Amino acid sequence: MKHAIIPSLSAASGSVPPLAADNPAQLYAQAAALTAMGAWSCDLATQALSWTEGVFHIFGASLHRQMDRRETLEFYTEESRALLEQLRSRAIAEGSGFSMEAQIVRADGQRRWMRINAAVRMEQGRASALYGMKQDVTEERLRWERLRELAENDALTGLANRARFQSDFLDRPTDDPALTGIGALVLFDMNGFKAVNDMWGHAAGDACLAGFARRLSITFPEARLIARIGGDEFAMILDRGSSSAALEMTVRHRINALVLPVVWQNQQLPLGASAGIAFPGPDGKVDPEALFHEADAALYAAKRHGGNRLCTAETVSR
Template sequence: MNQLYSRQDYQAESALFDKRLGFLDLYDQAASLVPIGAWSCDLASDRLNWTDGVYDIFGLPNDAAVERQDAIRMFSEESRDLLERKRAQAIERRHGFTLEASILRPDGAERWIRITAAARGSHGRSEILFGMKQDITDDRMRWDLLRAQAECDPLTGIANRTPFQRFLDPPPREPATDLIGTLILLDIDDFKRINDRWGHAASDACLVNFAEQLRRTFVDAHLVSRIGGDEFAVLLPPSVSQRQAKAKLLSLTARLLRPIQWNGDPLTLTVSAGFAFASGDDSYDAQMLFNTADEALYCAKKRKISRRA
């Protein structure tokens, strides 16, 4: 049966059509202001569908045929692993995710992108992933600069307590990305004596020297941090064995035997250290590691005091 349209129906439908065109035109104009694009992936075939904005972000010609595996290889290893994990969860649970990831484009440019995704399907099964990708490299650089400034100890130039505290108390729903093999806590011996005898400027010079020696010794550390006045922490990856960690500490001790000169007086530092080693199953309790290392540090200092008594 033919549908009869009144003049009012026609005007309403025409107005709605004009509104949609206006919205699409507004979207195109807004999208031109920022590097952003839409994407989708058919889960049955892994076929990608990108708008021009996504091609531009990845530094690829707009007519290139991009296979998903080719696109995935452009992600850094850490970002790729995180993307695949979040993607699998989204497909299984039919929900979305947001991810900030780093990519290396064919022209050699490293970029940061923000991916937003949602799953769509039927009969309880995900059939397509879709969403937006936005280049956030400039924002990320500004954020990293501000964060580095906020997390840097102004005296020694190494990390302050903040990133170490984040290791002890990670934010909710933010899993640790760096696997930890060893935690070392270090304390300069008789530091108060240095401060009392030669003054604050001399003790500051000792802290700066000690931090530099730490940085040179533990070049492969996830974190070298000043966590208190004369207290420091080092987080090593699992690739550094217990034997290697202890050998590095011996190397640090040897470095510290070379005194620094202060107004003609040689200032020699010694240090006490406590170790805590994570299990080899890629899981650890940060607070337990800290308590173990702290107890070992206390025992090391106590032994030194007993020998001097």
């Protein structure tokens, strides 16, 4: 079905005529242009779409282009399209409305975010049309993502911080689907970190922390999550891609790549690490708090033994 263009002022026209007190349509058009938004409707019997110019601008589509609803759906990313269809079907069935934020890939290839507000028009007890507003919220979304990144990531290392480790893992209930497939929790603690701070200063210590974090990310690119959870303590979650024995062997073989000296101001700073690893039970069910305590006990066993050592929770429990 073809779009019907509802007349409005183009944001790109470059000229804004004076507002007329008795012209609410013109007032709406100018206000909509300020906020990169537009109105839309969809006739449910014919699936014909009606857009104001603002909606065309959001999609990066030509005002003269003719598209049906099926073609319009191709602009949406797969996840946003699935959510839109789910909310739309429910709104039509219930005679209600919905709101969502959807990601689209415009005709020119740009990825944008838009907020959709929708309502259902009822006629003789049946839904006859959907209508509402669409607004480009890309910049708002980017600001929000930046704030979230600052809130969830450690400023020094760039890794996830303790708060994100808590929310993404430690605070989740055992039946949370997000825990499915976890194969191991590994805790690392840097050896001799206080001595580095005492001898070379905190800037040198920061260099060691940043260097160790970078090596963790490079050495374990498959990790589900790597976080700095304390001063010199790090946590890593590995997926169950292989057996517990194979995961242990992988960590044991790669730990040497983590503990090479860090070059700082033409000096080589010593860097060591102890590690403790714990695995879910045979049924694969994950109790985050219990797994953390097991890995923590294994870590401290490794520190007692000294050296760049990895201990397992099974070894500690025996």
